[in-house]
Amino acid sequence: MxxxxxxxxxxxxxxxxxxxxxxxxxxxxxxxxxxxxxxxxxxxxxxxxxxxxxxxxxxxxxxxxDRLPVSMDGRTFWIEGRVVGLPAATGDVVRFELVDIESRHVGLPSKVRLSWYGGPQLRAGERWRLAVRLKRPRGLVNPQSFDYEAWLLARGIGATGTVKAGERLSASAAADGWRDRLRARLMDIPAFDRQGAIAALVVGDDSGLSRSDWQVLQDTGTVHLMVISGQHIGMLAGLLYGLVALLARSGAWPRRWPWLPCACGLALAGALCYGWLAGFDVPVRRACFMVAVVLLWRLRFRHLGVWQPLLLALNGVLLIDPLVTLQPGFWLSFGAVAVLALVFAGRLGRWVWWKTLLRAQWAATLGLLPFLLALGLPVSASSPLANLIAVPWVSLTVPFALLGTILLPLGGVGEAILWLVGGSLDLLFELLSFIATWRPAWFAVGLPWWALLMIGLGVLLLLMPAGIPLRALGVMLLLPMAFPPRMEVPEGRAQVWVLDVGQGLSVLVRTREHALLYDAGPRQGDFDAGERVVLPSIRSLAVSRLDMLLLSHADNDHSGGAQAIQRLMPVARLISGEPQRHAAGLDAKPCESGEQWQWNGVRFTLWQWQAARDSNQMSCVLLVEANGERILLTGDIDQAAEQALLHSGEKVQAQWLLLPHHGSRSSSSESFLRAVEPAAALISRSFHNAFGHPHPSVSARLTALGTDTYDTALDGAIRIDLGDFSTAKVQRAERRFWREK
Incomplete structure (x- = not known):
């Protein structure tokens, strides 16, 4: 079987x-x-x-x-639909999901995810008529990046879009909007400014947690504690089961009621009620199913061992929703249960509670390590200590949070309990912040499959009981993690990555011993490309420090992520084309036109137009040459600055040209393109951007000159091995069935 x-x-x-x-x-x-x-x-x-x-x-x-057809991609439609889930308001942006969609246009997906800038307050269950610009699901593709397209497909979302206008057709029905009203009630309770954490634990809404909160949770490996998951569902079920078992053992349980069926039934009812409160999202449904299987095993089939119910739960979850495999939480939750089953099943003797807790935490931390590395997730060295404190802390806090929520109708009783819960969570975050400062999260270098296999085998050996032959060999098999195989850049060569940051720019240039980052991507609202995209990508490429952060100029799409980069990674030197325009904290030195230097046989040259009149014209231009092959990084210079560069006496001919200003009509003049004579042009932009980049006239000039083009919107991140005179490699060439070509 x-x-x-x-x-x-x-x-x-x-x-x-x-x-x-x-x-x-x-x-x-x-x-x-x-x-x-x-x-x-x-x-x-x-x-x-x-x-x-x-x-x-x-x-x-x-x-x-069920995705938006290609023919409708980027078009604006009037649609009607019902708001589902909990709309999240961050700054002036409201993000929500719409189902039951009606439109005179045939072929629209059954579920869409929308953003409304400056939009009104929305409630779950409301029906709206909206003018929306819809786009096919598409995400940024970089080394070790979050796969947004996989996340959307796993949630059944067939399109994303931006709301242009709308009107409410009907209010929320009582059955639809109760979670939304409960969340609003929880957010209004004074609780040491930890209302967002309480809402996350009670109704599964994490939009109230700040970016700094998420950073602390990530650095300490405790993100799972603030998102309702299998641990919370299982914890409540275990608490209810244990309560009945304790009463039965002490003789306080009525003898006419068999305690085991009652304990299992109460535990399952508690898990389902908590899941209902949390909205029965995919992880919650998975957790409830697993709890039901475990309780059935405990009640009737305990003689079959622990692996049978685990496999039954695994197959049940996969049969209900095969796309759950696209979510990291699936692998982590089943991986954690399998690790604990491996460590505790069949062991002889009894352990005292504190030894059991320590062993469980050690096993989970070690056992999930291969999963974290394979999924490209950050690894927290402080996770064992942080979870040893936080897991029992949150386990004791959740029941009081639920109790306080239930008692909210009783005047100030519920509010008083939730005030205490908020104080408890505030103290927990203070402790986690201290631990995070001591040992932040580590982004592992992208490992090849054989290294992951070695690490997995090493972890398996270390989890085996003492006395297993060759168990100590497991430590040796973990060495690829401590000394990851690096793709070394040869002397006299450079590796150039044009990262996919959307409508912005960020380029990493690596030599054998040095690293330079040219621009840091945009920052828009709560999304900081420097922190969320650039930093994980360059860390996965074995860059632990930057010898130079060069900001072409101060526009947000080029420098928005600079503060996050400087805060989270050592930067030896910061240069900018507009040092005076940056926010406080970015102490940049000015771009010195004509400055040159060499790293490992690779030559770097700076240029800036001294007569520049606006921000784009002040862009600091960088020319990199390795083994006779050159790439020209131009920032946002316009045609006037291009002509100034041509008349400066600098040798501008290059095999690779980063198109100025993302391919804007105001740049990339024919005379400039002919002077540079690039074999290939690089375009950094977002798909369906509002500026129409690259402009058709620029594309026509490139076609007429026979210049190949690489486009981050179409190709994802672009890698160039400068000095090898080879073709570029693009991230979207790594095919995934859910990924747009």
Whole structure:
């Protein structure tokens, strides 16, 4: 039976790793062949594998088919729909999801995610008529970056968009908007300014947590504690089960009621009620299903061991929603349960409670390490200590948060309890902040598959019981993590990465021993590309410090992320084309036109137009030359600055040209392009940007000159091995079935 369930799970998981999905006909063929193979017992595992594969591919194809058609991409429509979930207001932006969509246009997806800048307060359950500009799901693609497209597909979102105008058609019904009203009630309670954390624990809304709160949680590996997940559901179920067991053991439980069925029933009811309160999001549904399986195992099938119910829960979750494999939480939650089962199942003797707690925390930290590395998530060295404090702290806090919420109708009783809960959470965050300052999170360098395999095998050996042969070898197998295999840049060569930061610019230039970052991406509202995109990407490329941060000029799309970069990574030297315009804290030196230097045989040259009259013209231009191959990084210079550069006497000919001002009509004049004579042009921009970059006239000039183009909006991050005279490598070439080409 265990082999059969493993085969089914393997088939359900496999599409997650496919570059492209088989068609609907192939899915039907897999399912048909799988059913036929079930008729012979020896073929059952193969049949279950094909059934799982066919079902998962069919469900994934249906989700892809529900995306906005290409012909409608970037267009504006009038649509009607109902707001679902909890709308999140951050600054002047309201983000929400819309379902039950009606429109005179055929082919719109069944669920969309929208942003409304300066929009009104929205409530779940309200029905709106909106003018929205819809776009197909598309995200930034960089080394080790968050996969936004996979996240959208896993949530069944077929389009994103921006609201231009709208009118409310109907108010929220009582059954639809109660969670929203409860969240608003919780946010109005004075609780040491920790109302957002209380709302996160009670109704699963994390929009009230600040960016600094998230940074602390990430640095200490405790993010899972502030997002309602399997741990919270399981914790409440365990608390209720343990309460009945304690009463039964002490003789206080009524003898006419069998305690075990009552304990399991009460635990399941508590888990379902908590899940209902949290909105039954995907992780919550997964957790409730797992709790139900565990309780059923405890009640009736304990003799089967611990692995049977775990596999049953795994297959149940995957059959209900195969796309759950696109979410990191799926791998982490099942991985944590499997690790704890491996460590505790079948061990002889009893441990005192504190030894059990220490061993569980140590096992979970070590056991989840391969998952974190494979998923490209930050690894927290302080996680064992932080979780040792925070897990029991939050475990004791959640019941009081729920109790206070239930008692809110009783005057000030509920508010008083929640005030105490807020104080408890505030003290917890103070402790976590101290730990985060001592040991922040570590972004691992991207590891090859063989290194991940070694680390996984090493972790497995270390989790084995004492006395297992070669157990100490596990420490040696972890060495790729401490000494990751690096793609060294040869002497006299440079590795150039044009990162995908949307409508902005950030370029990393690495030599054998040095690193320079040219611009730091934009900062828009609560999204800081420097912190969320640039920093994880360059850390994954084995850059731990910057010898120079060069900001072409002070416009937000080029320098918005600079403060985050300087705050979170050592920067030896900061240069800017407009040092006087930067915010306080960015003490930049001016760009010195004509300055040159060499790193590891690679030559760098700066240029700036001294007669510049505006910000774009003041852009600091960087020319990099390695082994005779050159790249010209131009910031936002316009045609006047281009002509000044041509007449400056600088040698501007280069094989690679970063198009000035993202390919704007005011730049990239024909005379400039002919003088540079690039073999390839690089464009850094966002898809469907409001400025129309690159301008058709610029694209026409490049075509006429026979210049190849690489575009971050189409290609993702672009890598150039300068000095090798080879073609560029693009991130979107790494195919994923859910990723736009």
């Amino acid at each position: 265990r082999t059969w369930m493993l085969a089914l799970a393997a088939g359900l998981v496999l599409p997650r790793f496919l570059p492209a999905l088989p068609g609907i006909a192939a899915c039907a063929a897999f399912i048909t062949l799988g059913v036929l193979m079930l008729m012979r017992r020896s073929w059952v595992p193969f049949g279950l594998f094909l059934l799982g594969l066919g079902w998962a591919c069919y469900q994934s194809q249906n989700a892809l088919a």
